[in-house]
Amino acid sequence: xxxxxxxxxxxxxxxxxxxxxxxxxxxxxxxxxxxxxxxxxxxxxxxxxxxxxxxxxxxxxxxxxxxxxxxxxxxxxxxxxxxxxxxxxxxxxxxxxxxxxxxxxxxxxxxxxxxxxxxxxxxxxxxxxxxxxxxxxxxxxxxxxxxxxxxxxxxxxxxxxxxxxxxxxxxxxxxxxxxxxxxxxxxxxxxxxxxxxxxxxxxxxxxxxxxxxxxxxxxxxxxxxxxxxxxxxxxxxxxxxxxx
Numbered sequence: 001x002x003x004x005x006x007x008x009x010x011x012x013x014x015x016x017x018x019x020x021x022x023x024x025x026x027x028x029x030x031x032x033x034x035x036x037x038x039x040x041x042x043x044x045x046x047x048x049x050x051x052x053x054x055x056x057x058x059x060x061x062x063x064x065x066x067x068x069x070x071x072x073x074x075x076x077x078x079x080x081x082x083x084x085x086x087x088x089x090x091x092x093x094x095x096x097x098x099x100x101x102x103x104x105x106x107x108x109x110x111x112x113x114x115x116x117x118x119x120x121x122x123x124x125x126x127x128x129x130x131x132x133x134x135x136x137x138x139x140x141x142x143x144x145x146x147x148x149x150x151x152x153x154x155x156x157x158x159x160x161x162x163x164x165x166x167x168x169x170x171x172x173x174x175x176x177x178x179x180x181x182x183x184x185x186x187x188x189x190x191x192x193x194x195x196x197x198x199x200x201x202x203x204x205x206x207x208x209x210x211x212x213x214x215x216x217x218x219x220x221x222x223x224x225x226x227x228x229x230x231x232x233x234x235x236x237x238x239x240x241x242x243x244x
Contacts, residue, residue, distance in 0.1 A: 009088040014121050015203040027206040032193045036092050037077045039190035043094045044074045050237035058232040062111020070106030092209025095187030107186050115149040117200025119227040123220045133175050145200035156183040177223015185216035
């Protein structure tokens with residue numbers, strides 16, 4: 001039987017341009033897959049061994065609690081020894097998704113993140129979205145990549161997105177569709193090799209694997225799926241105190 005080892009990068013879904021495709025290919029070629037898979041195992045072991053974590057670094061300060069029913073998505077070395085077809089994103093992050101609003105969210109996140117860039121994806125056109133929202137999100141992305149941006153979250157609900165002290169939360173709410181400002185993803189990136197090569201103005205799926213964390217809102221169908229990238233943020237377990 002012919003062996004099949006396929007990695008696909010959804011460049012055309014994020015930004016259907018040759019420039020974005022070439023940029024993604026360069027980052028792909030610069031990535032250390034073996035290191036990333038090993039890092040995923042270490043992150044997975046940490047997440048499975050503790051419940052509450054602190055996030056710090058890069059002027060960020062937050063906590064996240066992983067609930068007992070949570071199932072993290074991770075890719076390990078043994079997953080790619082035989083035949084596989086995997087999205088490139090799976091190689092560079094461990095994440096929790098909450099795509100079904102009728103199910104409980106697997107995590108509780110609160111705090112503030114310093115955001116360096118965003119990614120936006122809409123899997124198919126939705127005529128119910130406001131006219132011009134795609135252009136507005138591109139404008140927002142360009143500003144975030146150049147200016148100080150703080151994202152505030154209270155128990156999985158985004159309450160503020162401030163760029164140089166200007167509030168832009170209404171645009172997020174309009175763009176995200178039915179899920180609104182509720183978080184749909186929490187992820188830890190492990191792709192250390194590309195940390196100094198990211199261009200946050202380019203809407204490339206490769207960007208979300210950068211070392212640090214990212215959050216997301218939206219389901220990508222009723223509205224945009226929007227990732228908020230916060231590099232250089234460390235995640236550490238909070239050890240509970242035991243009474244003697």
